[in-house]
Amino acid sequence: MREQRSVFDLLRARGEEFFAQVTNEMMGNPRFIKAMQAAVRGKEWVDQAVAQALRTMNVPTRTEFKRALARLEALERELAEARRDAAEAKRQAGAAARARRPGASPRGSATKTAARTARGK
Secondary structure: OHHHHHHHHHHHHHHHHHHHHHHHHHHOOHHHHHHHHHHHHHHHHHHHHHHHHHHHOOOOOHHHHHHHHHHHHHHHHHHHHHHHHHHHHHHHHHHHHHHHOOOOOOOOOHHHHHHHHHHOO
């Protein structure tokens, strides 16, 4: 197993050396540098043309889309909180209404049992 690892490590190191050598040679070639500069300019031109086309079609940019998504998520959180608050208020209102009923108690028969005990039954 160790021997396989060492062979792999050797191949990887040799590949890295070769890649570094090729990269250095390419970066020293003036024609390659000019070609890379032209490719970068071409990409910038394409990016600008695509952005203009998307604006013309009224398609939102990535930034606009992310902003809208963040706002939707914030609204969803606010709505969930409002629903929780409404459910809690409804629960409290129901408990208060039950407490106001004559002869009713939160535990039901506990008051009746106490009344029977007081009467001696």
